[in-house]
Amino acid sequence: MAQPALQTEQNGFVGAVSGMSLADIIQVKGGNRYSGSLIVEHLNKSGIVYFRDGEIVHAELGHLDGEEAFYAVMGWAGGTFRSEPKLSTTNRTINQSLGFLILEALRRMDEAKHSSQQEKLVEVSSPKGDAGMSDISTKLSVIPEIEHALVMTKDGAVVDDTSYQAEILGANGLFLALFSEQIGSQFGIGEFKAATVHGSEHHLFLFDSKRHLLCVSANGSANVNSLDSEIRRVIGQK
Amino acid sequence: MQTIMLGLTSVPGVMGGMLSDEQGNVLAHSFPPYFDAATMKGAADLLQDTTAGLQDVTGGVKLYDIRFELGRLIIKTLPRLFIAVLCQPAVNIQLLYISLNVVIKKIEKLPSEQLVLQTAKQAEPASAQAPVKASVSIPEPEKKFGKTLGPPPTW
Known part of the structure; x- marks a missing residue:
């Protein structure tokens, strides 16, 4: 059973690392024979990966634990992490080596990416727990000031997000797109590319691509x- | 107001600007002649509808920045007024924002009666008005406060 998390001062430096994947961070922990936990947060979810002498012994994410929890955490496109050396566990639900776990996680991510690329973007996926946000929404969610992001077709159908918030944002995005096209047509200045609305309480961004709009x-x-x-x-990142 | 709008065209990359009200009337502009009155009127009508539509999601629209293939449109919202500035894609946007702030200050200092008179003038039938020219200078007698063209406005 995991010990309660202790909000104590950490020795050494605390900071933010950008540009490193979670796999890199975990490999560093393994190389340093780290013992303790790595808490990873993404949107409103928090997962914990437990290390003992550089090997992963247990992982928890919501109702998942063990390898499935670890692979789910590894599948996140971004987020924040912090080390808690004093947070340990006596559970041992993972027996595979660190190298195997990382390779398996990467393989699963490649498979998921490949299968999503084969699906038609005009189809709306069924809710998967957190209403199945699109990949681009997940990537943008690492920017703190962003409240919501979605992709939609040119006729306003939101892709991969069936939440009420997405429906509202999608409607406003489509409204802005139609206005932009109309006023651009009025002045004869070509195709619409992007729009930004500076608001008193919220800003709205709209980006146009060949078949979709990002709002x-x-x-x-x-x-x-x-x-x-x-x-x-x-x-623009691949 | 025409002179104030002409000041915007001094910013490199700015093609022209337009001042309109919430009734869709074009109060002043500094566009070249090939932008006719119907074009500006159509844009002014679109502005009044759209700002109300995005009120909820933004908490109040302050500015639009819309990019197109051949130009960039900056629309600043004021109480009961809109300033739309048409620019080339590579306009120095920060310089434009500074110039826009100067223009807004000048407009805010205008007597409210002058705006009302200008709105009434725009509301007259088109045949009763002189053609709109981008480079026209307002004759001295017409600059006097209280001078009206045509029937006096009622309120």
């Missing part, structure tokens, strides 16, 4: 230009 809502206190650049950087 993002963000906190009104955020700097619009910086956020626009950050969004473009994230969606």
Whole structure:
């Protein structure tokens, strides 16, 4: 049974690491023969991976534990993590080596990516626990100021997100797209590319691609230009 | 107001600007002649509808920044007014924002009666109005406060 998490001062440096995958971080822990836990958070979910002398012995995520919990955590596109050396467990639900676990996690991620690329984007997937957010929404969720992001077709059908919030954002995004196209047509300045609405409480971003629209809502206190650049950087990542 | 709008065109990359009200009236503009009155009126009508539509999701629209293949449209919302500025895609947006702030300050300092008179003038039948020209300078006598063209407005 896991010991309760202790919010105590950590020795050494605490900081943020960007550009490193979770697999890299876990490999570093393994190389350092780390014992303790690694708490990984993504959106409103939190998973814990337990190490003992550099090997993973247990993992927990919601109702999942063991290898399935570990693979689910590894499948997240982004998030935050922190080490808790004093948080340990006596459970031993994982017996595979660290190298095997990472390779298996990467294989599962490749399979999932391959199968999602083969599906038609116009189909709306059935809810999967958290209403099945699209990959792009998951990537953008690592930006703190972003409240919600979705992909939709040019006729307003939201892709891979059946939440009520997505429906509202999708409607506003479509409204903005139609207005932009109409006013652009009025002035004769070509195809619509992108729009930003600076709001008092929330900002709205809309990006056009060949067959889809990306609609993002963000906190009104955020700097619009910086956020626009950050969004473009994230969606430009492969 | 025409002179104020002409000031925006001094920003490199700006093709023209337009001041409209919430009734869809174009109060002043600094567009080249090939942007006719119907084009600007159509844009002004679109503006008044859209801002109300996005009120809930944004908590109040302050500015639109819309990018197109051949240009960029910046629309600043004011109480009961809109300023739309048409630019080239590579316009220096920060410089434009500074110039826009200057224009807004000047407009805010205008007597409210002058805006009402301009709105009434726009509401007159088109045949009673002179053609709109981007480079026209307002004759001195017409700049006097209280001078109206045509029937006096009623309120």
